[in-house]
Amino acid sequence: MRTVLRTAVTGAVTAAALLVCGPAGATTAGPGVTARTISQTTVDGTDYTLREITVPPGQSTGWHYHDGPLYGFVEQGTLSHFDSGCASDGVYRTGSALREPPGPDHVHIGRNLGDTTLVLDVLYVLPHGAPFSEDAANPGCPFQ
Template sequence: MGLQRNALVSAVVVAAASVALAPSTSATPPSGVTVEPLTQVDVSGFSPFASLPSKFTFRRITIAPGGTLGWHYHDGNVVAVVTAGAVTRYETDCVPITYSAGQGLSETVGPDHVHVGRNLGTGPAELYVAYLNRAGEPLFVDAPAPDCP
């Protein structure tokens, strides 16, 4: 019995080490991004909001020239306005759409709508972003980059 237990423990340790040391192919991390939390309102304690988005989060996001938000998607609705510079957004079709200062955008919800925002300009880009989530949902979920040409 002791030999079987030791073999099982060894197998678990080897499996855990393999997972920990394996290269990550999923997340595409942001770079050159500064996030300033502005405010958050959580109304999830009120029963009339049980099935509706109940957490409202507001942030100012600055993307340095050459910076990226990393590929990701949202479980909840997101609306944003670009207040400085420009942000170029790509979805899985890899077609760039650029939003300049004064323009707004909204994000489509769910893992089928992976996207990235990049600052291709020479100055900082700034966005004010509002996230509408249910309690417990993350603001975004990292995702692998699609196979773009």
């Protein structure tokens, strides 16, 4: 399934334009969280970037939002997703897909509450030049 998703996403991106690889960007994530850019291209003012995000057990992405929609696939582990009201708005296990809507009214955090490393494939669909994420303050939740 992982190979099928990667092939489909990469195929859609490359059909639009030439594939370009790039470095991972910085985030407000916890210790040990890494991001690796798999592919990146720009079409008509929109950046399409496929990244692999790895979150060790007990760590999080940090509070943030995005300037465009994201589409994710859980390769390994479980993603616990929380909104700015401190409520769980999704638990995504291996093989699950998810979508994150854009904008500062969609502040959220992704947490790995399990004992297995979380690995996500994420397609970012952003205005050209926008950062992968915009930092946001903890909205008052008892966790980070």
